[in-house]
Amino acid sequence: MTVSSLQPLDPKQFDHRCALHLLQRAGFGGTPQQAQALADLGVEQAVDYIVNYKKLPDPDPPNVDDYDKDIIKPPTPTERSAIRAARNSGDEKMVDQYRKERQSRQRADRKQIAEMEQWWFRRFVSTPRPLEEKLTLFWHGHFATGYRSIENSYHMYLQNMFFRKNAMGNFKEDLVRGIIHDPAMIKYLNNDKNKKQAPNENLARELMELFTLGEGDGYSEDDIKEGARTLTGFAVNDDDFVLRPNLHDTGTKKIFGRTGRFDGDDFIDLIFTRPSASTFIIEKLYRFFVNDLPHGETADSKAFIRALSKKFKQNDWNIKPVIKAVFLSQHFYEEANRNAIIKSPVQLIVQATRSLNPPQRKKMAQTLAVASDIMGQRLFAPPSVKGWDGGRTWINTSTVFMRQNTLLYLLTGQRPDSNAWEADGTHFDAMQLVAGKTRTPKTTIKYLLSSILNVEKPENDRIATLEDYIKTQNNKINNETVTGLLTLITAMPEYQLC
Amino acid sequence: MSHHSDNEFESTSSTGSTNPYSRRLFMQQGMAFLSMATTVPLFMQRSAQGIMIPLGSLVSSQAGVPEDHTLVVIQLGGGNDGLNTVIPYGDRSYYKNRPQLAISAPGKSSNGSGTALPIPGADGFGLHPNLTGLLELIDDGQAAIIQGVGYPNPNRSHFTSTDIWHTGNHSGQGYGWLGKYFDNTCAGKPNPDGSIAIGNKAPLALLGKTQKAVNFETEELFKWAGGIGNDDLEQPYSDINRKETSQSNANDSQLDFLLRTSLDAQVSSDRIRAAVSKRPLINYPDGQLAQQLQLIASMIRADLPTRVYYASLGGFDTHANQLNSHSNLMKQLGDALNAFQKDLKKQGNTGKVKTMVFSEFGRRVAQNGSGGTDHGTAAPMFVIGDGVQNGLLGKHPSLTNLDSGDLKFNTDFREVYAAILEDWLGADSKAILGKSYTKFNMFSA
Numbered sequence: 001m002t003v004s005s006l007q008p009l010d011p012k013q014f015d016h017r018c019a020l021h022l023l024q025r026a027g028f029g030g031t032p033q034q035a036q037a038l039a040d041l042g043v044e045q046a047v048d049y050i051v052n053y054k055k056l057p058d059p060d061p062p063n064v065d066d067y068d069k070d071i072i073k074p075p076t077p078t079e080r081s082a083i084r085a086a087r088n089s090g091d092e093k094m095v096d097q098y099r100k101e102r103q104s105r106q107r108a109d110r111k112q113i114a115e116m117e118q119w120w121f122r123r124f125v126s127t128p129r130p131l132e133e134k135l136t137l138f139w140h141g142h143f144a145t146g147y148r149s150i151e152n153s154y155h156m157y158l159q160n161m162f163f164r165k166n167a168m169g170n171f172k173e174d175l176v177r178g179i180i181h182d183p184a185m186i187k188y189l190n191n192d193k194n195k196k197q198a199p200n201e202n203l204a205r206e207l208m209e210l211f212t213l214g215e216g217d218g219y220s221e222d223d224i225k226e227g228a229r230t231l232t233g234f235a236v237n238d239d240d241f242v243l244r245p246n247l248h249d250t251g252t253k254k255i256f257g258r259t260g261r262f263d264g265d266d267f268i269d270l271i272f273t274r275p276s277a278s279t280f281i282i283e284k285l286y287r288f289f290v291n292d293l294p295h296g297e298t299a300d301s302k303a304f305i306r307a308l309s310k311k312f313k314q315n316d317w318n319i320k321p322v323i324k325a326v327f328l329s330q331h332f333y334e335e336a337n338r339n340a341i342i343k344s345p346v347q348l349i350v351q352a353t354r355s356l357n358p359p360q361r362k363k364m365a366q367t368l369a370v371a372s373d374i375m376g377q378r379l380f381a382p383p384s385v386k387g388w389d390g391g392r393t394w395i396n397t398s399t400v401f402m403r404q405n406t407l408l409y410l411l412t413g414q415r416p417d418s419n420a421w422e423a424d425g426t427h428f429d430a431m432q433l434v435a436g437k438t439r440t441p442k443t444t445i446k447y448l449l450s451s452i453l454n455v456e457k458p459e460n461d462r463i464a465t466l467e468d469y470i471k472t473q474n475n476k477i478n479n480e481t482v483t484g485l486l487t488l489i490t491a492m493p494e495y496q497l498c
Numbered sequence: 499m500s501h502h503s504d505n506e507f508e509s510t511s512s513t514g515s516t517n518p519y520s521r522r523l524f525m526q527q528g529m530a531f532l533s534m535a536t537t538v539p540l541f542m543q544r545s546a547q548g549i550m551i552p553l554g555s556l557v558s559s560q561a562g563v564p565e566d567h568t569l570v571v572i573q574l575g576g577g578n579d580g581l582n583t584v585i586p587y588g589d590r591s592y593y594k595n596r597p598q599l600a601i602s603a604p605g606k607s608s609n610g611s612g613t614a615l616p617i618p619g620a621d622g623f624g625l626h627p628n629l630t631g632l633l634e635l636i637d638d639g640q641a642a643i644i645q646g647v648g649y650p651n652p653n654r655s656h657f658t659s660t661d662i663w664h665t666g667n668h669s670g671q672g673y674g675w676l677g678k679y680f681d682n683t684c685a686g687k688p689n690p691d692g693s694i695a696i697g698n699k700a701p702l703a704l705l706g707k708t709q710k711a712v713n714f715e716t717e718e719l720f721k722w723a724g725g726i727g728n729d730d731l732e733q734p735y736s737d738i739n740r741k742e743t744s745q746s747n748a749n750d751s752q753l754d755f756l757l758r759t760s761l762d763a764q765v766s767s768d769r770i771r772a773a774v775s776k777r778p779l780i781n782y783p784d785g786q787l788a789q790q791l792q793l794i795a796s797m798i799r800a801d802l803p804t805r806v807y808y809a810s811l812g813g814f815d816t817h818a819n820q821l822n823s824h825s826n827l828m829k830q831l832g833d834a835l836n837a838f839q840k841d842l843k844k845q846g847n848t849g850k851v852k853t854m855v856f857s858e859f860g861r862r863v864a865q866n867g868s869g870g871t872d873h874g875t876a877a878p879m880f881v882i883g884d885g886v887q888n889g890l891l892g893k894h895p896s897l898t899n900l901d902s903g904d905l906k907f908n909t910d911f912r913e914v915y916a917a918i919l920e921d922w923l924g925a926d927s928k929a930i931l932g933k934s935y936t937k938f939n940m941f942s943a
Contacts, residue, residue, distance in 0.1 A: 093867050099866065148657045341752075374698050396712075397712050397759065397763035398710075398713045398763075400763040401763060401767070405719075408722070408723055417715075418719075419718060419723050419726055461741075468733070468737075469730065472730045484731055491735055491738060492739075494753060494756070
């Protein structure tokens, strides 16, 4: 199994269900009509439409000026000496004034990061380029950087723009090279403290362990030590990368058995001579887009990942050909890979919003951002440099209810944090989802189950349960009862999968 | 900012009907018709009644430690001012450093906050005047106050220091110390009801590699809310989420796993809501912490198979005008602990519950210019229950031998953890804390 692993799907097989599967995995799902439009394009054009998203106009592109970049500023040398003088002379009033000023800036900055979270949720829901956003989220989780540590919202925003811009770029040249020059990452992994005189290994270690090669895969502790030296002096000046020559170690280093006066950029080139540089990220992409492999790799997944890694290397670590090959492959559409991934909180919320069309509620983005946090995924704040573990770790007895109640909020306005209904006068139009056909309870139920869960044949007992419910409603199909059906379908364990 | 329109979730559809994401398409195209064939159900439908969480996973790893030992952890969030909690009224430098904030010695005139409550057997040290509830527990032989607890190279960030206390290691990275306790004792099998936190998120302390905590703010939020406005949905919801599936096995499908967790959640919710629906045996005071402890006491009374409960009280980050706010917090804390202990006594459960109180750090020795205190280091911990060495334990940190204005700790918090893990929970503390710590001597022999 080499070339045949990437064998494309027979175009004749690309039906509505395939299109919806593609829409869910390459983005955040959509309506049956959107899936049908993709299906009608045929697999090649559909994938092209999704992958070449830059052809689609972005109606509301993020801009560097959208947020205040000056909330958090390091003190100027003059301020610093004034504070020091006040401290030494015991001028408590002055010290206090500086402290208050700093605290009020930190408060303003926390407010700004909360606004950014909400903005990103709005973008997830409204973008015409879902794959761009999905990849941006993937890179955010891969090159994980947390606001809690760096306490600078604007740097998080710049990093977010960086991920989006290079979402489908070259892994080595754009993403990895870019990240060692990224202010938020440099601060997060303390590289601003990495000095020739006192090296700090944090960035060098994670660069290999978490970002490119995988733990212990093709490097030694000495390679980390020497790699750290190449990154000395890689620092931040205000909002920009700066190389501080007096802190940078220009001496000879020995990495992977090679010797030279390497700097950080050489270090990246060296890392990409290691075999796992072509496999590690591919396996992670596979788990994100194809199957999260709760029991580890299977023979099929192994063969596919191997073939994909080969393609990745042949294409000089460009992401696009790899992503395209995945979405065109027969493997991606195999039954074993459908409904095989546990939705992340963002996926759960955004997919429900994009496919069920709930009304816009008051403070909706805020409510959803907080709900996502409670479900374990706070944007701009992954739990550690490892990012979100994902898969089954999303699900426990507490998040089960939070997930169900957040979906309930989308449909009915009943808040997930208080059980009270949002009194904003909005009204969910459930009939839009079954419009155009006069249907019996049975056909309505079957239609909703199959389209929302994207299954060919709904389970009999699920049908029976929903029919029992409709019987208690005198077999009426109206806005209220269809909303009832939807609250039940979204409360099904199977709705947690995509 | 252009993104922040009032129309929060405006859908974009400017590119017309060739855009598959356009909402307009929705109106223009008919419904797709999918196959309607039926299929055989994959899982047997069985009532969830009688399904209990296996108790075998609760067996402790060490012989001789009873299986019902329970730990309640209370976190004082924001950094509690230790020097105004346990007051070194015999030390002049305390008054020198805190001209406005110091609490007067017993019998002296006060600054409006009252005078320190003398701690029996501890000359020169008193409790905050509002900690009468705690003093009563000391009088009753049930409270240990461990002075000057901290760790080397103290971190003054709330987040990082909290993570350090939760993980028990200085990087603040990795799993929680109590999560690891479950990981270690349950042979890798998560114990669904092993730990319960009151709050909308489970604290890192309870997060293990396999162990996950149950958490909820109020029992009303620990259930599906869809039936609240529509009774007719309860039965179908229950049918959907109480579907039994195969036991956990090495190759279970994603759906098996989800069905199992959903069923666990229902059972857990039923059990917890039944437990807390009973009227408590005593009246609890008002306040966030008292409410949480009331919930916890009712779950202990109902004999849930839970070994660790977690509660928290916030508001301790007293940078400005702290006299009043800190006094109120002390009152809440002392009264809540007192009520909780009285409740346990009435239940006859004081012998099986120990309560540990901590904060991520103390505060600076000197007051700041705003009538408050800034982030500091070492602070006291409390351990409450039958069989603790009563009263003031450990050594109070010096107020003159400081580390750039901060107290030097005398007891590493992991020595307290080690004692709790070994002597109360019967676990191997070295395996959990990654290092062998001397157990802090706080339990009666």
